[in-house]
Amino acid sequence: MSGKKTLVLGASTNPERYSFKAINRLVQHKHPVVAVGLREGNVAGVEIEKPQTIHNDIDTISLYVGPAHQPVYFDYILQTKPKRVIFNPGTENIELQQMLTQNGIQFEEACTLVLLSIGDF
Template identity: 85%
Template sequence: MSEKKTLVLGASTNPERYAFKAINRLVQHHHPVVAVGLKEGSVAGVDIEKPEIIHSDINTISLYVGPAHQPVYYDYILKTKPERVIFNPGTENPEFQQMLTQKGIGYEQACTLVLLSIGDY
């Protein structure tokens, strides 16, 4: 299994949130993680940063921000130029998916936690 550096957008220190669970699971599967969220904190030893630094080495962005709140992140995600964006359940956004396609960025509507659990990440 190859490591896929993953940026979790919508990171949270709340153990009930799926983004929190995804960060933990990604770390357990030895994928390097960048956690990006609005509130400071740390999850599984990964500090949560604000969406200010553009990372140029991201394979996957795992999205945990609902469609209504995604537009403010469009430029950030497009400038990051990931190989793919995973739209986790509840984050599906046809408008943004079309923008990704136009920029040559792949996407899938899937669940990061499920992909990791079945070895299909």
């Protein structure tokens, strides 16, 4: 597989959720995907895992966890050391963005689905 290895944080097996749609679209666009969520399951052939394993080869974390629930993931995100974090609509968090900046991790407030659809992912 080519493409940017992407960790979807807040993965869900619910087809109504944007994280579910993002995993499917990332797989269609040939990006390797790691799905991390609270409940086990499978989306587009990708097993959802708990936030325990630190993956050291992640290009992008696509965030689908609201700001109120993000603090428990701060260390996990920073230890993963992605090249960038995408704050999807509704996940924007200045505290986390400051931590990313301090750790040399780029971020953008964008929508993964839109970036993929316009070829700008």
